[in-house]
Amino acid sequence: MNKQFKKRCIIALGFLFIFCLGVSVSAVDAQMSSREMLQKADEARGNAEGIQWDISMDSIERGREENRKLRVIARGYNCLVDTLTPANLKGQKLLMKDRNMWFAKPGLSKPVPISPRQKLMGNAANGDIASTNYGDDYKIIHTEDGKVKNESCVILELQAVDNRATYDRVKYWVSKERLVGLKAEFYTVSGKMFKSATFEYSNNVKVGEKRREFISKMIITSAIIKEDVTTIHYSKPVLKKVSDAAFNINTLTR
Amino acid sequence: MIIPTYIKKLFSIMIFLFIAVLVWWPQIAGADDAGDAKSPDLQQRKIDAAEPSDPSCIEKIKGCFFGDLRILTYGVVQKYANSSQNPHNDFIQFPHYSANLEFRPDLRLELNYLELSVKPRAKFDFQIWQEGERDGETKWRDDWYVNEWRVRLKPVDAFFVSYGRENLQWGPSFLFSPSNPFFSDNGRSNPYLEVAGMDFGRLVLIPNDSWTMSAMVNTDEGRNKGLGLEPFETTFAFKIDYMGAQNYASVILSRKDDTGALGFFGGWTVSDSFLLYTEGNFTKGKKALYPVNDVSLLRAILPNTPAINNFISLLGATLKRLYPDDSNIYPVLLFGGSYTLESAGTISLEYTYNGLGYSSEEADRFYRIRRIAARAFDFDFGGIPKLVGQYLLLQSANSGLKFLRKNYTMLQYHQSDIKKMLDLTLRWTQNWDDGSAQFLGIVSYPMGNHWELFSTGAFNAGNGETEFGAFLDYQVMLGLKFTL
Numbered sequence: 001m002n003k004q005f006k007k008r009c010i011i012a013l014g015f016l017f018i019f020c021l022g023v024s025v026s027a028v029d030a031q032m033s034s035r036e037m038l039q040k041a042d043e044a045r046g047n048a049e050g051i052q053w054d055i056s057m058d059s060i061e062r063g064r065e066e067n068r069k070l071r072v073i074a075r076g077y078n079c080l081v082d083t084l085t086p087a088n089l090k091g092q093k094l095l096m097k098d099r100n101m102w103f104a105k106p107g108l109s110k111p112v113p114i115s116p117r118q119k120l121m122g123n124a125a126n127g128d129i130a131s132t133n134y135g136d137d138y139k140i141i142h143t144e145d146g147k148v149k150n151e152s153c154v155i156l157e158l159q160a161v162d163n164r165a166t167y168d169r170v171k172y173w174v175s176k177e178r179l180v181g182l183k184a185e186f187y188t189v190s191g192k193m194f195k196s197a198t199f200e201y202s203n204n205v206k207v208g209e210k211r212r213e214f215i216s217k218m219i220i221t222s223a224i225i226k227e228d229v230t231t232i233h234y235s236k237p238v239l240k241k242v243s244d245a246a247f248n249i250n251t252l253t254r
Numbered sequence: 255m256i257i258p259t260y261i262k263k264l265f266s267i268m269i270f271l272f273i274a275v276l277v278w279w280p281q282i283a284g285a286d287d288a289g290d291a292k293s294p295d296l297q298q299r300k301i302d303a304a305e306p307s308d309p310s311c312i313e314k315i316k317g318c319f320f321g322d323l324r325i326l327t328y329g330v331v332q333k334y335a336n337s338s339q340n341p342h343n344d345f346i347q348f349p350h351y352s353a354n355l356e357f358r359p360d361l362r363l364e365l366n367y368l369e370l371s372v373k374p375r376a377k378f379d380f381q382i383w384q385e386g387e388r389d390g391e392t393k394w395r396d397d398w399y400v401n402e403w404r405v406r407l408k409p410v411d412a413f414f415v416s417y418g419r420e421n422l423q424w425g426p427s428f429l430f431s432p433s434n435p436f437f438s439d440n441g442r443s444n445p446y447l448e449v450a451g452m453d454f455g456r457l458v459l460i461p462n463d464s465w466t467m468s469a470m471v472n473t474d475e476g477r478n479k480g481l482g483l484e485p486f487e488t489t490f491a492f493k494i495d496y497m498g499a500q501n502y503a504s505v506i507l508s509r510k511d512d513t514g515a516l517g518f519f520g521g522w523t524v525s526d527s528f529l530l531y532t533e534g535n536f537t538k539g540k541k542a543l544y545p546v547n548d549v550s551l552l553r554a555i556l557p558n559t560p561a562i563n564n565f566i567s568l569l570g571a572t573l574k575r576l577y578p579d580d581s582n583i584y585p586v587l588l589f590g591g592s593y594t595l596e597s598a599g600t601i602s603l604e605y606t607y608n609g610l611g612y613s614s615e616e617a618d619r620f621y622r623i624r625r626i627a628a629r630a631f632d633f634d635f636g637g638i639p640k641l642v643g644q645y646l647l648l649q650s651a652n653s654g655l656k657f658l659r660k661n662y663t664m665l666q667y668h669q670s671d672i673k674k675m676l677d678l679t680l681r682w683t684q685n686w687d688d689g690s691a692q693f694l695g696i697v698s699y700p701m702g703n704h705w706e707l708f709s710t711g712a713f714n715a716g717n718g719e720t721e722f723g724a725f726l727d728y729q730v731m732l733g734l735k736f737t738l
Contacts, residue, residue, distance in 0.1 A: 064674045077499075078463075086703035087737045091322060099500035099523045106322065106360065109441030109449050110423030110431070117527040117594040118670075163526075164499070243411040244463045249502075250495065251414070251458075253423075 032179075034143045034156055038135045038172070040179040043207055045132035045199070045215045050075035050242030054084070055129050056233040062225070072129050077164055078247040079130035096130065097247050099164060104252050111252050124220055124230045125166050128197075134158060134172065134181075137165040148173050148182040148198075180213055185223075193223045203237055320362040326446065327355045328708075328733025334385055335727050337718025338621065338628040343386030345631060345647050348726065349393075350384035354733075358448075367409060371418075373402040375448075401477060402451040414458040419451040419476045424493075424504065425519040426531040429604050429664040429683060430656055432586040433517035433533045435489055435508035436472050438656045443681075443694060444710050446733065450477035466495040480652060487511045506535075513538055513578070527594040534587040540577035540610055542654030545619035547571045556638060565639040569626050571619055573649045584609040599669035611660040617688065620658075621719045624650045658721045659687035675699060683722075690716025690723050706735040 032040070055070045069085040081094040091106040101118070104111040138158035146155040153173040160168050169191070173183040178201075185196045197220045201213035215234050222228035245251055330352045334343040357376040362369065377397040383389055404418030423440055425431040431440040441449040453474035459467045472489040491508035503520035515538070521531035552566050590604035612620055623646060630643030666681040679696040693715070698708040710731045716723030 061674065066674065088700055088702075088704055088706050088735070090737060097497055097502075100497060100502055100521070101523075106324070107448070108445050109421050109437075110425070112428075113426045113521055113529055113531065113592075115523065115525075115527050115529050115592065115594040115600070118598060118600070245411055245414075245460050247463070248460050248466055249424075249497070250460075250466055250468060 034140050034154060035135065037154060037174050037176075037179060038138075038140065038156060038158075041172070041174045041181045042132055042135045044180040044201060044213055046074065046130075047239040048076070048133070049239070051237060051239055052242070053237040054235045056235070057124060057129075057230060058233075059124070059230040061228045061230075063227070070129065073242055073246050074130040075242040075247070076133065078242075080246055080252075081129060093252060095247060095249060095252055097249070102249055102252065109253075111249060124232060128166070128218065128220065128232065134170070137161060138170060146173060148175075151178075151182060152176045153182060178213060180215075195220055195222050197221070203234065205237060205239055207239075318364055320364065322360045323738040324358040324360075325356070325736045325738075326358065326733055327353075328446065328731050329353050330729065330731045332729040333727040335714065335718055335723050335725055337724045338624040339647065339651060339718070339724040341628040341632050343383075343388075345628075345644070346651070346725065347383070347386055347388055349381035349388075351382040352379050354379040367407060369404070369406040369408070371402070371404045371406075372400060374398075374400045399477060401448055412460040414456070416458075417453075417455045419453050421449045421451050422454055422456075422470070423449075425533045426521045426529075427519070427533045427588050427590055427604055428602060428666055428681070429588065429606060429662065431519075431533060432535045432588055432606075432656075433504070433506055433519045435491055435506065435510065435515055435517060435535070437478070443712070444731070445696065446708060446710060446731065446735070450479075452476040452478045464497055466493075466497075468493040468495075484654070511541070513541065528591065529593075530591045532587070532589050534585060536583050536585050537610070538583055539580040540584060541575060542610060543573040543649055544576040544612070545571050545616055545623055546574045546576055547619070548574070552642065556642070562638055565626075565630060565642070569623065569630075569642075571623050573620070573623060573646065573653065586610060597669070598671070599667060602664070602666040602668070604664040604666075606657070606662040606664075608655075608657050608660050608662065610655060611687070612655075612658055613660075614687070617659065620650065620653075625719075657685075659685055661686040685716075685721050688716065688720040690714070690720030692722045704737055706737070708733050708735060 050073070052071070052073045055072055057066075057068045057070065059066045059068075067086070068083060068089065071082045071084055073080045073082075077096070077098045079094075079096040081096075083089045083092040089105075093104045093111075095102045095104070095111070099116055101114045101116060102111040103114050103118075137160060139161055140156050141159045142157040144155050146153045153175055156172045156174060158170040158172055167186045168189045169187040171185040171187070172181055174181050180201050181199050183196070183198050185193050187193050197218055199215055200217035202216035203214040204211050205214040206212075214237055217234065218232040220230045220232070332348055332350065334340055334346070334348045336342065340346045340348070355378045358373065360371070360373050362371045375398070377395075377399075379395050381393045381395070383391045400419065402419050402421060404416055404420055406414055406416035406418075408414050421441070422436055423431065423434065425433050425440070427440075428442050430438065434440070436452060436454075437449060439449050441447075452472055453476045454470055454472055456468060456470045461467070468491075470491050470493070472491075475486045487510050489508055489510040491506055493504060493506045495504045496502060500523040501521065504518065506515075506517035508515045508517065515535050517533075517535040519531070519533035521529060524530055547570060549566050549569060549572060552569070552572060553563075556562050556566065586606070586608050588604055588606045590602060592600050592602035594600045627643040627646035627650070630639040631647055632643075662683060662685055664681060664683045666679065668677075668679045670677045672678060677696075677698045679694070681692075681694040681696075683692045683694070685691065691714070693711075693713045695711045696708075697710075698706055700706050708731075711728070712726070712730075713728045714722040714726060718724065
C-alpha cells in the first residue's frame with residue numbers, strides 16, 4: 001500500500017512536472033527572445049517594404065484644440081506626409097528622407113529644407129506617424145516583466161542605435177500574449193521622461209497567411225503638461241511595396 | 255489667321271469656368287473635412303487592409319481626380335522711390351493703390367501611367383495712381399490665363415516624361431536660387447504671388463533611392479515674359495541629384511545661347527536643429543549688360559544735330575553686353591545655414607558672392623548713365639534723346655543681373671504656429687557694396703479651416719542711387735485667402 005502510494009505520488013509529480021513544463025513552453029516569452037518580440041510588435045505598427053495609411057490627429061495643447069487629417073506613405077526611414085484637412089492646410093507636404101526633411105505647400109514655389117527638430121503637430125513627433133521600426137532603430141538594454149491593464153507584458157528599455165531614431169531612449173511595454181506594444185515612455189538624453197503613449201489595435205492586416213492586429217490609435221500625453229494630449233487615429237492601412245519615386249523631391253511639387 | 259483678342263479672352267473664360275466647375279465636383283463628391291476625421295464610425299471601424307472592398311466605378315474615377323480652389327483678395331499700397339530709374343514715377347508708373355481678386359483652381363487627373371494637371375487663373379484688379387504723369391488715373395483690368403499645365407507619362411515607376419508650363423524650382427536657399435538657369439525669382443519673397451510658368455519638356459529617371467537624373471529643355475518663356483530686351487533663347491539642362499542619409503547634392507549642367515553653365519546645390523543636416531547648405535553657379539563669360547565708355551553706336555544711328563551730339567557727349571557711355579565671348583569663369587556662390595530654436599523658430603543666414611556683379615567703378619558709371627538717361631527722359635534734351643533715355647532706363651531696369659553688386663547677406667527668422675495662430679517670417683537683406691537694404695515681413699493668421707488673413711511688407715532702405723532704393727520705398731499687401 002505504502003509502496004503503491006509512493007508510486008502514485010511519483011506518477012502525480014511526473015504529471016505535474018510535465019504539465020508545468022507544458023505551460024512554460026506554451027508561454028510565448030519562453031519561446032521568443034526580446035528582440036523577436038520587439039520585431040513582432042513592429043509588425044503591428046508598420047511594414048518594412050512600405051505602408052500607406054490615413055491618419056487623423058486631434059491635439060490639445062495649452063487648451064487649444066487642433067485637428068488634422070493626413071495621408072502618409074512610409075518605408076524605412078523615408079516618409080511622405082500629405083495634409084488632407086483642414087482646407088487651408090490641404091496640399092501641404094512633408095518629405096522625410098532619412099534625416100533630410102523638406103516642407104512644401106501649394107503656392108510655395110519650391111520645397112523648403114527643414115530640420116528634424118521641427119515637429120508636425122502637438123506632442124506628436126514626425127516619427128510617430130511614420131512606419132515604426134524599433135527593432136532596427138533601438139537596442140535593448142534591459143528587460144523586466146510588467147503589466148498594462150492586467151495584461152502581462154515585457155518591459156523593454158530601448159536605446160537609440162544612431163541619431164536617425166526619433167527618440168533617444170524608450171521604455172516599451174510589449175504584450176506577451178498578443179505581441180503588440182501597449183504603452184511607451186519617451187525619454188530625453190538627460191534621462192527625463194517628456195511624454196508617454198498608449199496604443200490600440202482595432203485594425204487588422206494579413207501578414208503572410210495569418211491575420212494579425214494592426215495599430216488603430218495612439219494617445220500621446222505630455223509628461224510636463226498632463227492636459228496636452230495628442231490622439232492619432234490610423235485608418236485605411238495598406239501594406240505595399242513603395243517605390244523610390246514616392247520619396248523623391250523632384251516629384252514633390254505638382 | 256489672326257484671332258481677335260476678345261475671342262481669345264472669351265475662350266479662356268469658358269475654359270476657366272469649365273475647369274472651375276470640375277474642381278468643385280470632386281470636392282463635393284469627396285466632401286472630407288476636419289469634422290469627418292472625428293467621426294467615431296470612421297475611426298473605430300475595423301479595416302481589412304489586405305483585402306479592401308472593391309470600390310465602385312464612380313469611386314474609382316473620383317479617386318483619380320484631385321481639385322483645389324483658392325480665392326485670394328488683397329490690397330496693395332506702395333510708394334515709388336524717386337530715383338533716376340523711375341523719375342517722378344513717369345517711367346515705371348507704379349500705381350499707388352491696387353485691389354485684387356484672384357481665382358486659382360488647381361485640377362489634377364492621376365492615372366497609373368498618366369498625370370494631367372492644369373492651373374487656370376482669373377485675375378481682376380483695380381489700380382489707382384497718385385504720382386507721376388498718371389496721377390489721378392484709375393484702371394480696371396481682368397486677366398484670364400493658364401499659369402501652369404502639364405502632361406506627364408510614367409511608363410515605369412522610375413521614369414517620367416513630361417511636357418507643359420511649369421514653375422520649375424529647386425535648391426535650398428531663400429534669397430534666390432543661383433543654380434537655376436531658368437528662373438531668377440524663386441517665389442520666396444512673397445508666397446502669395448505666383449511665379450509665372452515657362453514651357454518645359456522633361457525626362458526624369460530615378461534609378462534608385464539615392465540618385466535622380468533629369469534632362470530638361472525650356473522651349474518657350476510662356477507667361478514669364480520679363481521686360482528684358484533680349485529675345486528668348488532655348489535652354490537645355492541636365493541635372494543629377496544625390497540624396498544621402500543626412501545630406502544631399504545636385505549638379506546642373508546647362509547650355510543657353512552657345513554658353514555653358516555649371517550650377518550646383520547641396521545641404522547637410524548637421525544635427526537635429528542645424529542645417530548647412532550651399533548653392534551657386536559658374537558661367538563662362540558674362541551675358542548681362544555692363545556700362546562701357548563707348549558711344550560710337552549712338553553716334554552712328556542718331557541724327558547729327560548739335561542737341562543730339564551734346565546729349566551723346568554728356569552721356570559718354572552706354573550699357574552693352576560687354577563680355578559674351580569672355581573665356582573667364584565667373585562664380586555666383588551662396589552659403590547658408592539655419593538653426594531651429596527650442597521654441598521652434600528658425601534663424602537662417604545666407605551670404606552671397608555675386609561674381610557677375612558690378613565693381614564700384616562699373617556701378618558709378620552705371621548710375622551716371624542712368625542719371626543722364628533720366629534727364630533725357632524728362633525732356634531736358636527733346637524728342638530723340640527722350641527715346642534714347644527711355645531705352646537706357648529700360649536697359650538699366652533689366653540689366654540681366656539678379657543682383658547688381660557683389661556681396662550680400664540675408665538674415666531671416668521664421669516661426670510657424672506662434673501661439674497656434676500665427677506664421678511669421680522676417681527677413682533682412684543687406685547689400686554690402688552700396689549700403690542699401692531690404693526688410694521683408696510675411697505674416698499669416700488662419701481663421702477657421704478655410705480662411706487665412708495674410709500680410710506682406712517690403713521696406714527698402716537706401717537712396718535713389720542704390721540697388722534697393724531704386725524702385726520702391728515700400729510695398730504693403732493685406733489680404734484674405736479662402737481655400738475650398
